[in-house]
Amino acid sequence: xxxxxxxxxxxxxxxxxxxxxxxxxxxxxxxxxxxxxxxxxxxxxxxxxxxxxxxxxxxxxxxxxxxxxxxxxxxxxxxxxxxxxxxxxxxxxxxxxxxxxxxxxxxxxxxxxxxxxxxxxxxxxxxxxxxxxxxxxxxxxxxxxxxxxx
Amino acid sequence: xxxxxxxxxxxxxxxxxxxxxxxxxxxxxxxxxxxxxxxxxxxxxxxxxxxxxxxxxxxxxxxxxxxxxxxxxxxxxxxxxxxxxxxxxxxxxxxxxxxxxxxxxxxxxxxxxxxxxxxxxxxxxxxxxxxxxxxxxxxxxxxxxxxxxx
Numbered sequence: 001x002x003x004x005x006x007x008x009x010x011x012x013x014x015x016x017x018x019x020x021x022x023x024x025x026x027x028x029x030x031x032x033x034x035x036x037x038x039x040x041x042x043x044x045x046x047x048x049x050x051x052x053x054x055x056x057x058x059x060x061x062x063x064x065x066x067x068x069x070x071x072x073x074x075x076x077x078x079x080x081x082x083x084x085x086x087x088x089x090x091x092x093x094x095x096x097x098x099x100x101x102x103x104x105x106x107x108x109x110x111x112x113x114x115x116x117x118x119x120x121x122x123x124x125x126x127x128x129x130x131x132x133x134x135x136x137x138x139x140x141x142x143x144x145x146x147x148x149x150x
Numbered sequence: 151x152x153x154x155x156x157x158x159x160x161x162x163x164x165x166x167x168x169x170x171x172x173x174x175x176x177x178x179x180x181x182x183x184x185x186x187x188x189x190x191x192x193x194x195x196x197x198x199x200x201x202x203x204x205x206x207x208x209x210x211x212x213x214x215x216x217x218x219x220x221x222x223x224x225x226x227x228x229x230x231x232x233x234x235x236x237x238x239x240x241x242x243x244x245x246x247x248x249x250x251x252x253x254x255x256x257x258x259x260x261x262x263x264x265x266x267x268x269x270x271x272x273x274x275x276x277x278x279x280x281x282x283x284x285x286x287x288x289x290x291x292x293x294x295x296x297x298x299x300x
Contacts, residue, residue, distance in 0.1 A: 049220040051243045052210065060202065070199040085267055086239025089260070093201045093236060107272065110239070114272035115265035117235055122257065122264035 007031055007078045008102065008134055014042035014055060015080045015141060021047060025141045026081045028059040032067070033074040033097065039063025055079065056087035060094055071095050080138045082109035082131060088117040096127040103138035104131060157181055157228045158252065158284055164192035164205060165230045165291060171197060175291045176231045178209040182217070183224040183247070189213025205229065206237040210244055221245050230288045232259030232281060238267040246277040252288035254281060 007029055014027025023043040030039035041058030045051050056079055063072055076098040077091060082105040091099055101111070110117045111129060118126045157179055164177025173193040180189035191209030195201050206229055213222055226248040227241060232255040241249055251261070260267045261279060268276040 045220065049218070050211075050214050051221045051245075052207075052240045057202075061200070064200050068199070070195065071201045084239055084243075085235050085260075085265070086237075086243060089234055089236025089239055090202045093234075095201075108274070109272075110235075110265075114270045115235070115260075115267055117265055120264045122259075124258070 011078045011080050018042040026055045028055040028079040030063040031076045038066045084108045085110035092125045095125045098128040100130045103135040161228045161230050168192040176205045178205040178229040180213040181226045188216045234258045235260035242275045245275045248278040250280045253285040
């Protein structure tokens, strides 16, 4: 199994835990340049009663705590869904090296959809972006979640 | 003194406290539909060692804690500087009624600058937006801060 698959698998573990907790199933992990997982997060909007408690934001707080840094330069973030504007903005502030994500999100995504934030001339930091990895798996998980809600 | 001036004055108090703590001087307050201040925040990037600890994000967390709600529908947010993409995204998630801000920010603003987030067709919630209130006061405070750094 490649390094590539391992980290996204960890992000999916987070997403699946969110699903079991009746949260929109999205997960994220943060990996140092040395390949160490230094942060993980999953959606907690319901559990924390906070509509901004997205997987990426919580993974970032976790990684800042674990590393003692105020930014995450040289680190990569792996997410099971294309980040929204809030999360993409935070990813820019953190100066990540790479952003890997699974499913594209035409409704709320802000990386390859909507404001395409990292293509704005005013963006201060743009990570390398690799989208669409295991997108079918993420889409299936989200569809399963929302189908159960209807 | 009008209601209008009062709330922005409280946001400036936050910004001035940030200045004294050697933080980029930006402040925010959140006001309920009934006119009660339910949240306040100021930049804490240095003190919290977190490049995403912007005034608006901290004011939102404070207001969620104080109100026990998961969103801030019907509430207004007053900020001394045009919000960035991360904060504007969070403001949308919270479903604020109105966003009032002082100075425009051509470098990092995402409301009337850069991605103009609330004008994107994919934005889910757009507050009423009133920008440019007491912009000179905010600009002067920021200039004073950065001049001292040079």
